[in-house]
Amino acid sequence: MKLAIASGKGGTGKTTVAVNLAALLSARGHLVALADCDVEEPNAHLFLPVEWKTREHCTLPVPKVNETLCLGATCRRCVDACRFKALAFMGDAVLDFPDLCHGCGLCALVCPTGAMTSATRLVGEVRGGIARIRPAMGNGIDPAEKDPARPGAAPTLRFRDGVLRIGEAMATPLIKAVKDVPPPVAPVARKGVAPGPCVFVIRDCPPGVACAAINAVHDADLLLLVAEPSPFGLHDLRLAVGLARHLRLPHAVVLNRAGMGTGMSPPGATPAGGDPVRDWAAREGVPLFGVIPFSRAAAECGATGSLVHDAAPEVRAAYTRLADALVVMARDTRRPCRPWEGMGLAGSAGLAGPARPAGSAEETGEAGSATGGKERTCGR
Numbered sequence: 455m456k457l458a459i460a461s462g463k464g465g466t467g468k469t470t471v472a473v474n475l476a477a478l479l480s481a482r483g484h485l486v487a488l489a490d491c492d493v494e495e496p497n498a499h500l501f502l503p504v505e506w507k508t509r510e511h512c513t514l515p516v517p518k519v520n521e522t523l524c525l526g527a528t529c530r531r532c533v534d535a536c537r538f539k540a541l542a543f544m545g546d547a548v549l550d551f552p553d554l555c556h557g558c559g560l561c562a563l564v565c566p567t568g569a570m571t572s573a574t575r576l577v578g579e580v581r582g583g584i585a586r587i588r589p590a591m592g593n594g595i596d597p598a599e600k601d602p603a604r605p606g607a608a609p610t611l612r613f614r615d616g617v618l619r620i621g622e623a624m625a626t627p628l629i630k631a632v633k634d635v636p637p638p639v640a641p642v643a644r645k646g647v648a649p650g651p652c653v654f655v656i657r658d659c660p661p662g663v664a665c666a667a668i669n670a671v672h673d674a675d676l677l678l679l680v681a682e683p684s685p686f687g688l689h690d691l692r693l694a695v696g697l698a699r700h701l702r703l704p705h706a707v708v709l710n711r712a713g714m715g716t717g718m719s720p721p722g723a724t725p726a727g728g729d730p731v732r733d734w735a736a737r738e739g740v741p742l743f744g745v746i747p748f749s750r751a752a753a754e755c756g757a758t759g760s761l762v763h764d765a766a767p768e769v770r771a772a773y774t775r776l777a778d779a780l781v782v783m784a785r786d787t788r789r790p791c792r793p794w795e796g797m798g799l800a801g802s803a804g805l806a807g808p809a810r811p812a813g814s815a816e817e818t819g820e821a822g823s824a825t826g827g828k829e830r831t832c833g834r
Contacts, residue, residue: 459656459680463661463686470710471678485654488612488614491616493666501761512580517571529567638653678705681707688730751769
């Protein structure tokens with residue numbers, strides 16, 4: 455299951471929800487990959503003991519003008535074709551502006567003399583590794599969910615994030631590179647045997663509804679929108695739900711820090727003591743997938759870079775219910791490619807398409823030793 459965790463605004467707790475769900479599911483023996491797609495400010499690694507295995511540069515192809523072959527003012531086809539103003543004709547030469555280029559390659563296609571050669575622009579760095587999870591997080595679970603292949607071993611999850619180059623304005627190519635990792639491979643289920651581990655690819659998405667967020671949530675099986683009970687939280691949740699509806703993605707809301715914003719709604723918006731997010735979600739028919747209560751202990755735990763799952767019993771119970779619901783959805787063999795059908799989730803079922811075949815562990819490139827000189831060309 456590809457699970458995107460997003461929000462209409464920053465600070466709602468989507469990274470907290472993403473890392474705690476990933477750690478809890480991994481501790482239960484499920485196969486989990488966590489991708490921090492917030493490449494402008496990646497921070498999921500601060501909450502997990504990540505052992506970095508791979509590092510590679512993400513580059514974008516950009517044009518370089520060969521002035522010897524360029525026809526200059528008698529042509530100008532490349533300048534007229536570029537929709538991003540990355541090329542301009544000044545004096546007797548074509549000037550290129552690599553930071554504006556989107557790497558589409560149209561200029562090279564229309565050039566009649568082949569004067570457009572290819573160069574690269576560094577967009578950022580993609581890092582991959584593994585994180586070892588405390589087995590104690592999985593206490594009280596069904597023994598059938600433990601990993602039979604690694605008895606007694608500390609559960610691990612695959613981790614991947616991206617660091618955008620300082621000054622780089624285009625985050626989407628790097629986000630695509632972070633997302634481009636084959637999911638963990640689950641063992642083949644056999645008749646008469648207890649169900650094996652589920653496979654989850656969890657994305658911690660950038661906040662907001664701009665290009666970076668759209669790219670991160672694209673093709674997700676389920677979009678969880680983390681909201682906070684405040685007027686700003688409700689305002690930006692409306693925008694995020696509007697985006698999910700426009701993209702026709704199955705979506706639901708996770709209310710974080712519930713109870714913190716009681717009575718904060720504007721006069722006349724909700725009854726005294728009401729919750730603006732719950733009331734609005736009920737009116738709009740947006741499912742409330744989970745409610746995580748406000749806890750001072752959880753806030754203190756998160757401030758130290760620790761997982762909040764064990765901070766308080768009510769917080770543990772909330773994350774356990776979330777994990778249970780996701781496992782039920784992932785295990786429903788009647789609709790393996792459309793886990794939201796019949797679950798009452800908003801969106802348009804059937805648009806995600808069939809699941810991609812899982813790649814082998816070696817394909818991920820994250821099982822080897824740390825490397826520092828690799829480079830890959832990122833798509834738009």
